[in-house]
Amino acid sequence: MSSFMGALAKNGRSLSRNMTSSVLRGNSKAKSGDIHVQQVPESRYRDVLDHITPIFLQDEPLSQCFPHCTTGQRERDFHEYAETQLRSGLCVMALDGSTVVGACLSRPLKRDQVIGCSIPPSDDPAEDPLIANVARMLITVHQQLNLFETLGVDTFFEVGLLSVEPSHTGRGLALKMARASLELGASQGFRAAKADCTSAASASIMGRTGMMPVHRLLYDEYKIDNRVVFKKTPIRGPALTVMAARLQDIQPHVLPVEIKSKI
Numbered sequence: 001m002s003s004f005m006g007a008l009a010k011n012g013r014s015l016s017r018n019m020t021s022s023v024l025r026g027n028s029k030a031k032s033g034d035i036h037v038q039q040v041p042e043s044r045y046r047d048v049l050d051h052i053t054p055i056f057l058q059d060e061p062l063s064q065c066f067p068h069c070t071t072g073q074r075e076r077d078f079h080e081y082a083e084t085q086l087r088s089g090l091c092v093m094a095l096d097g098s099t100v101v102g103a104c105l106s107r108p109l110k111r112d113q114v115i116g117c118s119i120p121p122s123d124d125p126a127e128d129p130l131i132a133n134v135a136r137m138l139i140t141v142h143q144q145l146n147l148f149e150t151l152g153v154d155t156f157f158e159v160g161l162l163s164v165e166p167s168h169t170g171r172g173l174a175l176k177m178a179r180a181s182l183e184l185g186a187s188q189g190f191r192a193a194k195a196d197c198t199s200a201a202s203a204s205i206m207g208r209t210g211m212m213p214v215h216r217l218l219y220d221e222y223k224i225d226n227r228v229v230f231k232k233t234p235i236r237g238p239a240l241t242v243m244a245a246r247l248q249d250i251q252p253h254v255l256p257v258e259i260k261s262k263i
């Protein structure tokens with residue numbers, strides 16, 4: 001997984017420029033309290049990692065399918081992945097006062113990082129099974145889907161990890177961060193976006209931004225060597241939903257796409 005993450009990191013830093021997003025420039029207010037959404041500066045990378053890591057490794061639906069990691073490998077792999085996204089300069093966070101209470105990590109995803117990527121083995125003992133299996137599923141699906149060809153782009157704005165502190169859920173923060181992220185991507189010149197939603201919640205949130213589902217893979221039907229890989233997913237997350245949209249740098253920034261999955 002580490003080498004896979006390294007390959008994904010290669011092109012992640014080139015598109016970081018000063019943010020022009022009106023949503024972010026205005027430090028837009030959430031539904032309640034003194035919460036605002038803004039781009040993540042380098043000085044807050046550590047705080048965002050400290051916020052997002054426990055939420056993902058405990059609450060994200062697929063993380064609940066594998067035994068707890070006792071070696072620290074899962075956390076290291078997750079940090080490496082999250083850090084490549086932070087270094088892209090395309091990530092946003094929600095602050096309650098000065099405390100990070102939410103994050104939406106995004107990055108540029110180039111055709112070569114998907115189409116030219118070899119599929120990682122699912123049973124490499126040196127890799128954490130959660131992260132290796134998620135990477136394997138996503139690469140397999142996207143090599144077959146090839147949204148680059150379908151939408152005629154070489155690079156996607158990929159909305160990756162989305163998290164909100166349990167104390168702050170249900171106030172529209174995830175939706176606000178997702179919208180701000182897509183507006184940021186549009187303002188930075190990206191013309192298409194995709195998101196791999198591992199739960200019904202994130203698929204619903206990305207759908208409300210204007211993104212459209214282009215492929216759905218039921219976890220019960222995703223098998224390697226005839227065995228279901230993601231067992232015991234919580235009821236809220238029975239499928240991977242791939243969402244996509246076109247982007248433009250004027251309102252509305254998110255344009256729906258109608259794509260029939262070819263797999």
Ligand SMILES: CC(C)(COP(=O)(O)OP(=O)(O)OC[C@H]1O[C@@H](n2cnc3c(N)ncnc32)[C@H](O)[C@@H]1OP(=O)(O)O)[C@@H](O)C(=O)NCCC(=O)NCCS
Pocket residue numbers: 055056059060061160161162163164165168169170171172173174175176197198199200201202204205236
């Ligand atoms: C999923 C998560 C990001 C939602 O954050 P949130 O700030 O509570 O979400 P929002 O308040 O912005 O919800 C916006 C919409 O999403 C939908 N939604 C939110 N949580 C949902 C859930 N658990 N199940 C189904 N839909 C959900 C609702 O339609 C909601 O709209 P509403 O105004 O009609 O209620 C948060 O619970 C979390 O961090 N979970 C753990 C990490 C994770 O699973 N991330 C997603 C995978 S990438």
